Amino acid sequence: MNYPVWYLPTIGGGTLIALIAIGHVFVAHFAVGGGLLLALSEQLARGRNDAGLLAFNRRFARFFVLLTLVYGSLTGVGIWFVISLVQPGGTSLLIHQFVFAWAAEWVFFLVEIVAISVYLYSFDRMAPAVHQAVAWIYFGAAWCSLFIINGIISFMLTSGSWTTDRSFWSAFFNPGFWPSLAFRTLIAIILAGLFALLFCSFSKDRSLRRRLVRYGCGMVLPALLGAVPAAGWYLHSLPEPARELVGGGSPTIVRALHWGGSGAIVLTLILLFSLWQPARHNRALAGLALAAALVLMGSFEWIREAARRPFVVQQAMFCNGIATAQLPQLQQGFLPAARWSRVRQVAADPLAAGRELFKFQCYSCHTLDGINNDLRQRTDALSQEALAGYIGGLHKARYFMPPFAGNDGERQALAAFLTGGLFPAFEGPADTQGKTLQDQFLFEQNCTLCHSTELVRNRTAGWTKNRIRSALDHLNRLHPAMPDYKGTPNEKDRLADYILRLNQPAAQQPAKGVTP
Amino acid sequence: MNPLIPLPDPIPVAWGYLLALLLLVFSLHLLFMNCLLGTTAVTLYLQRRSDAVANRLATELSRALPLLMAFTVNLGIAALLFLQVLYGQFFYTSSILMGSYWLAIIPLLILAYYALYWVDLRYRRLGRQRWLLLAGVLALLLAVPFLFSNNMTLMLHPQRWSGYFDQDNGTLLNLADLTLWPRYAHFIAAALAVGGLFTATLGRCYRSRAPELAAYARNLGMTLFSRLTLLQLLIGPLFLFSLPQPLRWQILGDSPLATLLLTTALALLAALLVNAFQQRVLTSLALLVPLGCCMVALRAWLRSAFLQPHFTLDQLQVVPQYSPLLVFVIVLLFGSALIGWLLYQATRAARQDM
Ligand code: HEM
Numbered sequence: 001m002n003y004p005v006w007y008l009p010t011i012g013g014g015t016l017i018a019l020i021a022i023g024h025v026f027v028a029h030f031a032v033g034g035g036l037l038l039a040l041s042e043q044l045a046r047g048r049n050d051a052g053l054l055a056f057n058r059r060f061a062r063f064f065v066l067l068t069l070v071y072g073s074l075t076g077v078g079i080w081f082v083i084s085l086v087q088p089g090g091t092s093l094l095i096h097q098f099v100f101a102w103a104a105e106w107v108f109f110l111v112e113i114v115a116i117s118v119y120l121y122s123f124d125r126m127a128p129a130v131h132q133a134v135a136w137i138y139f140g141a142a143w144c145s146l147f148i149i150n151g152i153i154s155f156m157l158t159s160g161s162w163t164t165d166r167s168f169w170s171a172f173f174n175p176g177f178w179p180s181l182a183f184r185t186l187i188a189i190i191l192a193g194l195f196a197l198l199f200c201s202f203s204k205d206r207s208l209r210r211r212l213v214r215y216g217c218g219m220v221l222p223a224l225l226g227a228v229p230a231a232g233w234y235l236h237s238l239p240e241p242a243r244e245l246v247g248g249g250s251p252t253i254v255r256a257l258h259w260g261g262s263g264a265i266v267l268t269l270i271l272l273f274s275l276w277q278p279a280r281h282n283r284a285l286a287g288l289a290l291a292a293a294l295v296l297m298g299s300f301e302w303i304r305e306a307a308r309r310p311f312v313v314q315q316a317m318f319c320n321g322i323a324t325a326q327l328p329q330l331q332q333g334f335l336p337a338a339r340w341s342r343v344r345q346v347a348a349d350p351l352a353a354g355r356e357l358f359k360f361q362c363y364s365c366h367t368l369d370g371i372n373n374d375l376r377q378r379t380d381a382l383s384q385e386a387l388a389g390y391i392g393g394l395h396k397a398r399y400f401m402p403p404f405a406g407n408d409g410e411r412q413a414l415a416a417f418l419t420g421g422l423f424p425a426f427e428g429p430a431d432t433q434g435k436t437l438q439d440q441f442l443f444e445q446n447c448t449l450c451h452s453t454e455l456v457r458n459r460t461a462g463w464t465k466n467r468i469r470s471a472l473d474h475l476n477r478l479h480p481a482m483p484d485y486k487g488t489p490n491e492k493d494r495l496a497d498y499i500l501r502l503n504q505p506a507a508q509q510p511a512k513g514v515t516p
Numbered sequence: 517m518n519p520l521i522p523l524p525d526p527i528p529v530a531w532g533y534l535l536a537l538l539l540l541v542f543s544l545h546l547l548f549m550n551c552l553l554g555t556t557a558v559t560l561y562l563q564r565r566s567d568a569v570a571n572r573l574a575t576e577l578s579r580a581l582p583l584l585m586a587f588t589v590n591l592g593i594a595a596l597l598f599l600q601v602l603y604g605q606f607f608y609t610s611s612i613l614m615g616s617y618w619l620a621i622i623p624l625l626i627l628a629y630y631a632l633y634w635v636d637l638r639y640r641r642l643g644r645q646r647w648l649l650l651a652g653v654l655a656l657l658l659a660v661p662f663l664f665s666n667n668m669t670l671m672l673h674p675q676r677w678s679g680y681f682d683q684d685n686g687t688l689l690n691l692a693d694l695t696l697w698p699r700y701a702h703f704i705a706a707a708l709a710v711g712g713l714f715t716a717t718l719g720r721c722y723r724s725r726a727p728e729l730a731a732y733a734r735n736l737g738m739t740l741f742s743r744l745t746l747l748q749l750l751i752g753p754l755f756l757f758s759l760p761q762p763l764r765w766q767i768l769g770d771s772p773l774a775t776l777l778l779t780t781a782l783a784l785l786a787a788l789l790v791n792a793f794q795q796r797v798l799t800s801l802a803l804l805v806p807l808g809c810c811m812v813a814l815r816a817w818l819r820s821a822f823l824q825p826h827f828t829l830d831q832l833q834v835v836p837q838y839s840p841l842l843v844f845v846i847v848l849l850f851g852s853a854l855i856g857w858l859l860y861q862a863t864r865a866a867r868q869d870m
Pocket residue numbers: 077538542545549552553588589590591592593595596597599625657658660661664665666668669699703
């Protein structure tokens with residue numbers, strides 16, 4: 001809210017970040033592991049006088065440079081560009097907090113560029129020992145880059161004691177630092193091995209291929225085995241609310257976990273097969289293995305991003321750039337405090353106010369009529385009143401969304417904008433609390449946000465009223481993603497009646513006594 | 517104070533350290549960027565010549581281009597870092613206002629970079645298509661600094677930011693700014709000139725092995741360098757006169773620092789022009805570097821003068837934490853030593869090769 005929002009409602013900033021980041025993360029980890037691979041394979045080739053392997057090493061180095069130095073490093077800059085466009089507040093915080101960490105990372109990046117270029121251009125011109133040393137320098141610098149970036153990225157999810165002491169070092173060596181470093185290092189090794197397997201499947205030399213498959217699997221399998229406990233360790237380091245999201249509180253995270261697990265299993269099976277039958281290793285298998293690794297890695301990054309919600313920096317700033325400390329003040333009125341808003345008062349132009357509220361508070365995770373988490377579609381079934389009520393309890397109903405920062409009028413304006421409805425005239429105070437709520441409205445407001453009425457009806461078909469009533473006391477036990485309902489016992493009774501009636505449409509209508 | 521300007525975050529060390537680092541890395545960024553852009557233009561020009569020396573020179577130059585690109589980008593990243601720390605509240609805002617164009621820089625550079633590698637690795641096989649590729653790269657490399665100049669000038673003018681209220685999809689450029697065009701022309705003329713100097717310097721490395729090549733490179737490069745630098749005598753004043761009057765007068769005498777920078781630069785320029793027309797490569801290079809530093813410092817001064825009504829660097833809150841700076845300095849020294857060793861080994865290998 002300190003900054004303007006670059007507003008592309010159908011695309012969404014999150015989509016742009018994802019587009020750049022997915023490719024980058026994949027290549028950037030390869031850039032680390034690949035250094036190790038180059039150093040090891042040259043050592044092996046020279047030690048065993050294996051000319052075929054040496055030639056492979058050389059071709060692989062060129063491919064490596066073209067992929068990591070060009071695509072990898074420019075998409076890295078791309079991530080910087082795009083996060084400063086989409087999350088300027090969070091980026092500014094990270095840049096200022098970690099300026100010298102970034103600066104040190106830049107030095108290592110410079111060393112990497114020089115080392116890999118020297119390595120590539122001086123293959124036959126250097127003493128073998130020196131040439132190998134160059135590869136080790138490259139790998140060392142690349143791993144140090146990972147070490148530093150890892151401190152910054154893990155800080156965003158597990159800010160640890162920084163929230164109280166604001167010290168650089170407690171931010172950098174945060175609770176997630178070591179598990180995340182271990183996991184990422186192993187992933188880097190896995191990716192390097194898989195790229196080598198793919199690359200060698202194009203080679204015509206059969207015996208070389210067989211040797212490489214053996215080396216490659218020998219590198220990837222142990223790393224994969226180590227990655228499982230590392231991932232567990234990582235999950236264990238998450239703060240409590242984030243762990244709950246991963247443990248089932250967020251349906252999308254659970255889905256991502258399944259994807260990741262399947263990726264790991266497919267990968268293991270392919271590798272075991274290749275090890276058993278190295279001669280039958282081919283391009284399709286290698287491509288499939290790489291795709292499985294992409295899924296594994298993608299779901300890991302996805303979970304990390306999603307588990308951070310609703311924060312961009314844990315406990316300090318929400319995804320929409322609102323600092324947690326600002327919240328109480330903003331709940332008195334958001335628009336007057338938002339420097340980049342077109343309108344300052346809801347009453348001046350409710351529709352424009354609703355648009356601005358969406359832009360500054362929801363757009364960071366939602367699109368309008370777009371593909372990614374479209375809010376129009378999600379609010380389609382809702383009445384304006386129900387939505388306004390829901391917005392009031394956003395963070396309580398769904399931990400991963402930040403609380404709405406604004407007053408009652410602003411809440412109504414946002415709901416009106418999203419449902420295409422009219423803004424309630426502002427004669428009296430616009431609170432709905434005083435009204436006696438109808439049963440249906442009570443149900444709509446509390447139960448149809450996350451699923452349709454049909455789902456509730458179908459799943460409760462045949463239930464007795466008592467069963468429904470007691471389920472309402474422990475909704476979370478029905479499904480881990482569903483929060484407990486916090487209404488009064490009286491409201492629960494009325495809801496139970498209403499749900500019961502859903503399944504008895506005939507009984508609901510007064511008997512008309514029609515006879516044919 | 518303009519209400520649109522966001523609140524800055526606190527910095528961990530006194531701003532002087534950060535400004536010094538910014539000036540250092542940005543000077544280097546510009547130097548490499550000039551070599552990259554100018555050398556691409558020279559290589560493209562050489563495609564039109566059919567003599568063997570020109571062909572050989574173009575081959576050698578094209579081998580350097582991907583490396584120049586790598587260093588331009590790398591040093592640009594460092595400049596980006598320190599710029600954000602010092603002027604983030606201005607820079608993020610103007611970047612967002614032109615967001616769609618700003619993000620386009622990344623795909624443009626990826627294309628240019630791959631095209632340069634393509635020319636380098638497939639030089640012979642490409643034949644006449646080299647011409648097309650290089651022209652494309654040059655066009656891309658001219659577009660990128662134009663976008664940079666837009667952002668660097670837009671960030672200086674918070675009063676223009678209210679354009680955002682009619683256009684929030686990130687397509688606001690700063691085209692109406694009078695200083696934009698001479699500023700851009702100033703950068704491009706410098707870049708093309710330095711490309712000439714780079715050509716001559718590279719040719720010099722071949723003095724003993726291929727004297728003919730060295731002479732050709734020197735002649736071509738220094739002619740280009742001296743004439744384009746002469747042209748700056750026209751563009752520079754144009755830029756000065758496009759500035760708002762108070763700033764112009766400050767540079768022309770009212771501000772001691774700015775005036776000192778300008779007069780030093782002019783003195784260096786005079787010496788440089790004499791040497792350039794006499795085709796003295798190394799002396800020209802030795803004069804160009806301090807001249808570039810003066811210009812970069814003047815540019816930084818100009819930025820602070822533009823922003824003066826809204827913000828000065830000493831308004832930044834400092835929450836001191838010096839230990840990370842210390843670690844960075846150690847890493848920098850260690851990294852420089854490693855790079856020194858790598859370059860030493862590389863030149864030794866290259867020499868053995870001959
Ligand atoms: C992704 C790679 C790049 C990054 C991160 C980058 C970064 C930067 C930064 C941060 C500045 C402003 C420094 C300051 O104001 O103190 C700048 C200025 C500039 N850059 Fe780059 N740069 C990159 C690539 C390039 C390329 C490829 C070119 C040209 C071919 C270029 C040309 C320029 C020019 C001409 C300026 C000065 C603009 C002005 O002041 O009007 N940059 N760059």
